[in-house]
Amino acid sequence: MKTLVTIDKVAQLLKSWDNIHILTHQSPDGDTLGSGYALALALKYMGKNAKVITCKEIEGNFKFLQEGAEPAKDFSCEKVVSVDVATPSLLGDNMETYENRIDLCIDHHVTNDIEAEYKYVDSSSAATGEIILKLIDALGVNIDKSIADCLYTAISTDTGCFKYSNTTGDTLRAAARLLDIGCSSQQINYTFFELMTRKRVELEKYIYDTMEFYCDGQCAVIYITCDIVDRLQLTDDDMGGIEGIPRRIEGVRLGITIKEKSESLCKVSVRTNGDVSASDFCGNFGGGGHKAAAGCAINENITKVREMIISQAKEVLNEGKS
Amino acid sequence: MKTLVTIDKVAQLLKSWDNIHILTHQSPDGDTLGSGYALALALKYMGKNAKVITCKEIEGNFKFLQEGAEPAKDFSCEKVVSVDVATPSLLGDNMETYENRIDLCIDHHVTNDIEAEYKYVDSSSAATGEIILKLIDALGVNIDKSIADCLYTAISTDTGCFKYSNTTGDTLRAAARLLDIGCSSQQINYTFFELMTRKRVELEKYIYDTMEFYCDGQCAVIYITCDIVDRLQLTDDDMGGIEGIPRRIEGVRLGITIKEKSESLCKVSVRTNGDVSASDFCGNFGGGGHKAAAGCAINENITKVREMIISQAKEVLNEGKS
Numbered sequence: 036m037k038t039l040v041t042i043d044k045v046a047q048l049l050k051s052w053d054n055i056h057i058l059t060h061q062s063p064d065g066d067t068l069g070s071g072y073a074l075a076l077a078l079k080y081m082g083k084n085a086k087v088i089t090c091k092e093i094e095g096n097f098k099f100l101q102e103g104a105e106p107a108k109d110f111s112c113e114k115v116v117s118v119d120v121a122t123p124s125l126l127g128d129n130m131e132t133y134e135n136r137i138d139l140c141i142d143h144h145v146t147n148d149i150e151a152e153y154k155y156v157d158s159s160s161a162a163t164g165e166i167i168l169k170l171i172d173a174l175g176v177n178i179d180k181s182i183a184d185c186l187y188t189a190i191s192t193d194t195g196c197f198k199y200s201n202t203t204g205d206t207l208r209a210a211a212r213l214l215d216i217g218c219s220s221q222q223i224n225y226t227f228f229e230l231m232t233r234k235r236v237e238l239e240k241y242i243y244d245t246m247e248f249y250c251d252g253q254c255a256v257i258y259i260t261c262d263i264v265d266r267l268q269l270t271d272d273d274m275g276g277i278e279g280i281p282r283r284i285e286g287v288r289l290g291i292t293i294k295e296k297s298e299s300l301c302k303v304s305v306r307t308n309g310d311v312s313a314s315d316f317c318g319n320f321g322g323g324g325h326k327a328a329a330g331c332a333i334n335e336n337i338t339k340v341r342e343m344i345i346s347q348a349k350e351v352l353n354e355g356k357s
Numbered sequence: 358m359k360t361l362v363t364i365d366k367v368a369q370l371l372k373s374w375d376n377i378h379i380l381t382h383q384s385p386d387g388d389t390l391g392s393g394y395a396l397a398l399a400l401k402y403m404g405k406n407a408k409v410i411t412c413k414e415i416e417g418n419f420k421f422l423q424e425g426a427e428p429a430k431d432f433s434c435e436k437v438v439s440v441d442v443a444t445p446s447l448l449g450d451n452m453e454t455y456e457n458r459i460d461l462c463i464d465h466h467v468t469n470d471i472e473a474e475y476k477y478v479d480s481s482s483a484a485t486g487e488i489i490l491k492l493i494d495a496l497g498v499n500i501d502k503s504i505a506d507c508l509y510t511a512i513s514t515d516t517g518c519f520k521y522s523n524t525t526g527d528t529l530r531a532a533a534r535l536l537d538i539g540c541s542s543q544q545i546n547y548t549f550f551e552l553m554t555r556k557r558v559e560l561e562k563y564i565y566d567t568m569e570f571y572c573d574g575q576c577a578v579i580y581i582t583c584d585i586v587d588r589l590q591l592t593d594d595d596m597g598g599i600e601g602i603p604r605r606i607e608g609v610r611l612g613i614t615i616k617e618k619s620e621s622l623c624k625v626s627v628r629t630n631g632d633v634s635a636s637d638f639c640g641n642f643g644g645g646g647h648k649a650a651a652g653c654a655i656n657e658n659i660t661k662v663r664e665m666i667i668s669q670a671k672e673v674l675n676e677g678k679s
Contacts, residue, residue: 197519197532198550200543204533210519211529221522225630228520231605236565243558283553308547 040153042166046173048139048153049078054113055085058137060120061127062302063089065192065227067119068100070141070163073185074118075104077176084110090127095272096226100188103181114138119163121147121323141166146314146323161201164189165209183218188227191220195279196228200327227275234273238263242280249345250289250352255281256345259294260337278304278328289316289348293340296332301340304330311351319347362475364488368495370461370475371400376435377407380459382442383449384624385411387514387549389441390422392463392485395507396440397426399498406432412449417594418548422510425503436460441485443469443645463488468636468645483523486511487531505540510549513542517601518550522649549597556595560585564602571667572611572674577603578667581616582659600626600650611638611670615662618654623662626652633673641669 040048049055057075059067071087078085086106093101115137120126121144123134140151143160160166164186171178178186190210194202197210214220231239241263247256257280263269282290288311292304303320305313306328313329320343322331333340362370371377379397381389393409400407408428415423437459442448443466445456462473465482482488486508493500500508512532516524519532536542553561563585569578579602585591604612610633614626625642627635628650635651642665644653655662 197529198546202536202542204537207519207529207533207536211526211533214524214529215526220524224520229601229605230607232607236568236606240562240565243562246558279551283551284558285552285554 038153040155042155042169042173045139045141045153045155045170046175049116049170049174050081052114052138053083054110055083056112056115056133057085057087058115058117058120058126058129058133059087059089060125061090063093063097064119065097066162066164066189068093068097069185069187069189069192070118070167072100072104073164073167073171073182073189074116075106076179076182076185077171077174079104079107080176081174084108086110086112088129088133090129095270096275097188100185104185116141117149117151118167119143120149123149141170144323145325159203161199161203161206162190162193164193165206168209168212178212178216180217180219183213183216184223187213187218187220188223191223192227195276196224201325232273234267234269237267238269238273238277239280241267242277246281246284248284248287249348252284252286253352254289254291254345254348255284255287256291256293256341256348257281258337258341259292261295261297278306282306282308289352291344291348293337293344295337298336300332300334301337302330302332303340303344304328316347316351360475362477364477364491364495367461367463367475367477367492368497371438371492371496372403374436374460375405376432377405378434378437378455379407379409380437380439380442380448380451380455381409381411382447383412385415385419386441387419388484388486388511390415390419391507391509391511391514392440392489394422394426395486395489395493395504395511396438396463397428398501398504398507399493399496401426401429402498403496406430408432408434410451410455412451417592418597419510422507438463439471439473440489441465442471445471463492466645467647481525483521483525483528484512484515486515487528490531490534500534500538502539502541505535505538506545509535509540509542510545513545514549517598518546523647554595556589556591559589560591560595560599561602563589564599568603568606570606570609571670574606574608575674576611576613576667576670577606577609578613578615578663578670579603580659580663581614583617583619600628604628604630611674613666613670615659615666617659620658622654622656623659624652624654625662625666626650638669638673 057071059071075085075087084106116139117137118141137151140149140154142156143163145158147156168186242257278292288308290306294302305316307313314324317329317331320331379393381393397407397409406428438461439459440463459473462471462476464478465485467480469478490508564579600614610630612628616624627638629635636646639651639653642653
């Protein structure tokens with residue numbers, strides 16, 4: 036049974052709980068990790084045991100979020116909270132262990148089908164980090180620099196540093212508070228929105244050279260093959276944010292990134308402008324997300340995935356034309 | 358004689374004035390134009406005659422800022438206000454006419470040597486647009502969507518959409534107000550921070566192919582020659598923000614863009630990370646600006662400018678090494 040609750044009720048529940056596992060989604064981004072570690076820190080400051088559960092060890096640019104958030108001691112999990120996880124399959128390798136035992140789900144996705152006893156889903160928040168900020172206030176915990184760094188990372192990365200259409204006045208006020216607290220916004224912005232590794236430069240050249248256009252330039256598709264990842268020795272950090280590239284090109288309404296994961300699996304990221312629904316597009320392939328940003332995984336080789344995606348793109352963009 | 362005044366005094370002066378010319382700087386950016394047109398609109402709403410003076414007609418992405426700001430009728434200029442102009446030479450072709458008759462100078466640059474009867478210079482503001490927002494409040498004028506669009510453009514473009522180190526909590530709160538008012542932040546962000554023309558894509562490929570590194574990769578230099586501008590038929594909009602590219606590369610502390618303007622003139626833009634002062638660097642060549650972003654013009658051909666700049670870069674970056 037799912038009960039939608041208020042932020043005060045969420046705070047009340049957490050106050051009464053202890054020994055908490057906080058679940059994040061696979062292929063973790065700044066919002067799921069920043070929200071998770073901020074909440075873990077707040078619970079730790081309250082004297083509780085809390086641990087952020089990830090699918091694999093966090094390395095690279097997101098690693099700093101973990102600082103100080105390790106639980107003080109080992110403990111047995113009693114309560115489970117998911118943050119920024121829209122659907123059970125996004126728990127990845129942790130799905131089997133946790134799927135049927137989530138007590139509280141905190142999220143900002145328009146569609147959320149996590150089965151949890153208590154749910155707080157606010158799709159008007161640009162990032163789950165915005166919700167966690169309100170929650171930590173409701174818990175009465177002082178937001179220190181470490182929490183502020185986590186929340187700033189969550190909010191800035193989910194809004195493209197306040198550039199995307201999900202950014203509201205409240206988003207900017209939340210970030211303003213975190214800057215007032217002295218979060219390392221400058222370092223975080225540089226890391227996630229400015230810094231280009233030399234490999235990233237090579238990757239962008241490759242992307243621009245191989246980008247394809249369809250439907251009179253309304254659809255742009257880029258490909259990240261296993262071959263280019265191997266050849267340039269690309270890390271996840273090198274590839275951060277590339278999904279945003281095709282949508283940026285003049286005239287593009289539907290920007291698609293196809294990442295080859297193996298001979299029989301591709302991940303597809305969709306970003307849209309205007310009235311094209313990314314979540315509807317990905318819904319056709321069992322995925323989902325937001326109106327302007329969504330994703331799906333397709334168990335086919337990249338040639339087949341390219342065909343499927345382009346065919347769907349033509350259908351969507353040519354709708355109502357005849 | 359220069360008198361530093363408070364924002365309330367600035368408001369009081371403007372209330373008592375009429376028939377005002379508002380000066381902007383040459384090679385205009387979003388801050389000088391957004392500030393100028395926002396102020397013109399506010400003065401117009403107060404029933405005054407006000408006109409924004411630019412060096413040449415505004416075309417392309419900034420053109421929308423002018424909407425509704427044209428003066429209702431012709432008038433003879435009685436008072437002159439400069440916005441975001443750090444030094445008289447930045448008035449360009451308008452210098453001769455206006456240099457010695459500026460009544461009020463409003464700016465946010467650390468160094469400002471405009472001779473004006475009254476000066477309001479606040480270098481803690483990320484953009485002159487932040488100051489104009491306070492000023493319009495002090496004037497008691499309601500900030501409508503048109504003014505909000507101008508001010509949002511001013512503030513967002515001068516902070517790289519809130520990414521740069523000049524962004525403060527106050528900057529974000531100012532922007533939050535403008536979003537609450539319903540400014541077209543989404544369209545503005547898309548235009549200035551997302552949109553890439555196909556020509557821009559070609560330009561970035563060219564830049565990445567020809568970028569040079571010095572001092573163990575601490576200095577990156579890019580070149581925009583007359584030849585590439587002609588060949589790709591580049592507009593100012595196509596080239597917007599390229600000065601930010603070299604600084605973004607991993608390890609770069611000093612990012613330099615050399616734009617060839619003619620056989621005997623180059624414009625140099627400098628962007629820095631960490632403790633390298635861009636304004637000091639450009640000061641050596643008669644230019645100036647902020648600590649992390651500055652510029653200068655050098656009356657030499659591009660080969661000579663390249664030599665001068667690289668030699669200076671080596672001096673700055675190797676300082677204290679021996």
